Amino acid sequence: MEAVVDELPVILGAFWLTVKLTVVSGLISLVWGIALAAMRVSPLPVLRGAGALYVNVLRNTPLTLIIVFCGLGLGTVMDVQFSDDLSLNSFWLSIIGLSAYTSAFVCEVVRAGINTVPLGQAEAARAIGLTFLQTLRLVILPQAVRTVIAPLGSLLNALVKNTTVAAAIGVMEAALRMKNLFDAHGDAIIPIFLGFAAGFVVLTLPLNLLSGRLARRLAVVR
Amino acid sequence: MTERGATVLYDVPGPRARLRNNALTLAFGVVLLLVAYFVWTKFDEKGQWKGELWQPFLRADTWTELILPGLLNTLVAAALAAVLALLFGAVFGIARLSDHRWVRIPAAVVVEAFRAVPVLMLIFFAQYGGSLAGLVVTEFTAVVFGLTVYNGSVLAEIVRAGILAVPRGQAEAGYAIGLRKNQVMRLILLPQAVTAMMPAIVSQLVVLLKDTALGFVVAYADLLNAGARVVPANYANLIPSVIVIAAVYIAINLALGYLAAWLERRSRRSRKVTADPAAAERAGGEVAFVR
Numbered sequence: 182m183e184a185v186v187d188e189l190p191v192i193l194g195a196f197w198l199t200v201k202l203t204v205v206s207g208l209i210s211l212v213w214g215i216a217l218a219a220m221r222v223s224p225l226p227v228l229r230g231a232g233a234l235y236v237n238v239l240r241n242t243p244l245t246l247i248i249v250f251c252g253l254g255l256g257t258v259m260d261v262q263f264s265d266d267l268s269l270n271s272f273w274l275s276i277i278g279l280s281a282y283t284s285a286f287v288c289e290v291v292r293a294g295i296n297t298v299p300l301g302q303a304e305a306a307r308a309i310g311l312t313f314l315q316t317l318r319l320v321i322l323p324q325a326v327r328t329v330i331a332p333l334g335s336l337l338n339a340l341v342k343n344t345t346v347a348a349a350i351g352v353m354e355a356a357l358r359m360k361n362l363f364d365a366h367g368d369a370i371i372p373i374f375l376g377f378a379a380g381f382v383v384l385t386l387p388l389n390l391l392s393g394r395l396a397r398r399l400a401v402v403r
Numbered sequence: 404m405t406e407r408g409a410t411v412l413y414d415v416p417g418p419r420a421r422l423r424n425n426a427l428t429l430a431f432g433v434v435l436l437l438v439a440y441f442v443w444t445k446f447d448e449k450g451q452w453k454g455e456l457w458q459p460f461l462r463a464d465t466w467t468e469l470i471l472p473g474l475l476n477t478l479v480a481a482a483l484a485a486v487l488a489l490l491f492g493a494v495f496g497i498a499r500l501s502d503h504r505w506v507r508i509p510a511a512v513v514v515e516a517f518r519a520v521p522v523l524m525l526i527f528f529a530q531y532g533g534s535l536a537g538l539v540v541t542e543f544t545a546v547v548f549g550l551t552v553y554n555g556s557v558l559a560e561i562v563r564a565g566i567l568a569v570p571r572g573q574a575e576a577g578y579a580i581g582l583r584k585n586q587v588m589r590l591i592l593l594p595q596a597v598t599a600m601m602p603a604i605v606s607q608l609v610v611l612l613k614d615t616a617l618g619f620v621v622a623y624a625d626l627l628n629a630g631a632r633v634v635p636a637n638y639a640n641l642i643p644s645v646i647v648i649a650a651v652y653i654a655i656n657l658a659l660g661y662l663a664a665w666l667e668r669r670s671r672r673s674r675k676v677t678a679d680p681a682a683a684e685r686a687g688g689e690v691a692f693v694r
Contacts, residue, residue: 208518218480224413241656242649243616249631250649259449295411303411305548313413321411349620356523363531370535374528382519395598 184369185376188362195358196380202272202344202354203384206279207337214287223290232288240283243286244278244346251278252350268353275347283340290336294329295321327399334392338385355380446642456640460647465634473629474651480543480625484550488611489604491551492558497588501562503599510559517556523617525549530621542623546615554611557666561603565596598670605663609656628650 185192220232239247251274255261263273298321306316345356353361359377363370416424434640446452459465465586517525526549540548569592577587597604619627630648635641 222410222412224410224416224420225428225431227428227435231435237657238649238653241613241653241660243613243627243652245616245619246447246627246631246649246652249619249627250642250645253631256647257423258451258641259445298411299413307414317412344518344622345521345523346617348523356521356527359524360527360531363527367531367535370531373526374532377524378516378520381521381524382516385519 182369182372184362184366185372188366188373191358191362192376192380194348195353196384197357198272198352199341199344199354202276202279202347202352202383203341205334205335206276206283206344207340209276209280210283210287210331210340214284215291217284217288218295221288222295236285236288236398239282240289242282244282244343245349247282248275248278248346248349250280251275256350268351270280271347271350271352272381275350275352279340279343279347283336283343286339287333290329290332291325293332294325296322297328324401327401330399331392331396334388334396337392338388341384341388342381420604429537442506451642456638459634459640460643465581469633469637470626470629470648470651473624473626473633476543476624477612477615477626480546480550480615480618481608484547484554484615485608487547487551487610488555488558491555492562493593495555495559496562496566497558502584514556514559517552521554522553522622523548525552526617526621535667542618542621545621546618546623547626549617550611550614554607554614557607557610558604561600562593562596565600565603566592568599569595569600571623586631595625601670602663602667605659605666609659609663612659613652613656650684 217232217235219230221228221236241367252271256270257279258273261274262270264270302320302324303316306320311319344354347354348357348360351357359373362373366373422670443452450456495510495514499514501507501510526545529545529548530540533545554588566588573591573595574587578592582590615625616627618625619631624627624633626648630644631641634644638644
């Protein structure tokens, strides 16, 4: 217990990095995932094909492989530099990997949300003379957004845990910091583990409750 | 989505829309080709398409000596962890539905706790905690432990949701003909729940297979280790090697994905099962299909 109290600033620092990884890659994957979903539901076969290819490749590749590709492949071999600071550089490289991977899942969630809107809704909207943008804005998106909230919540939850994979390229987030503390305090392994586990519960539990409550409140009755 | 039919977003295109779509197809096709060309030249500048970097993959010994042993280790870890996780999931999924509070509550705590902790942390904990307890924990054991408890907890939720989705009449009929609690669970509820949730179970096993790659972090000699450490150490071809390994992972996972889709179609056709997977999902709340 003492070790946890002594190292509290270090532990909080590691979780701050976890939060930063989650927020930045979460926002990027939301935007990029919606763009991919737009490609996959567009009437143009080229865009549908490109979107499907991206999603199937990224979804079926292990996240660890993607992050290693970003860190060693892009970072070392291709010499992609975001910053002279080594740790900041691997932070951004792991952001690329996390966003590339998560956006494939966001795309599928958003696409499923659009597809759950019954065809009759769109036909009725067209029949009363709404234009494409009006149909989208007034009829389809309000229903799609509501069905998408709960799955997006569990994606965000998964993303919080997935940020630990950045440890593969040496980003000092919670999991790698926990391993370092294990090395430093060999006698306090269980308290340190429980401390870090509690940290993840604190991060994920409110997300779960919030997305569950929002999804129930906004549910569309069909 | 069919090629010509109306979708929720678009009506069947008329002559003008077809013309516009063709023009847009051309424009976006050019843009996508430009993006691909840009990526290609960037890699070409660093000499990543040079023959000697790719040539090792045409030789049999690269595969038999370096890559296939890694693939074998990945599959062994995944298979063992899958079996253990299914057991864990069945036991804890049923325990959470127990009539006894002293069984139900600890089971719920275990499942919720392990679901909240990242797999990588569980792997580290197995390594350090095991040696603290005086056990010799190999990388293999640590990876299998982490994968088992995390995916087992997710599977427990899937099993529980599946059992809850079996209509109540099934259990009542079982009790009416004099079956015991354990017989009702074993003979009536569990078989139907597992059949109904089979697609979700297979999806979770795909997640488990993908997560074996976390073994890379603790230097378990898996497929990713072969592709990102062993092969590049011999031929200095990290990018080609990682791309080839990714193709292997994608092939395996797509095959499992098709299996899941086939199982789903089959269970939808089957009249033996009364549980409806969609209802199961609602009953179980969030059943995570993603990692």
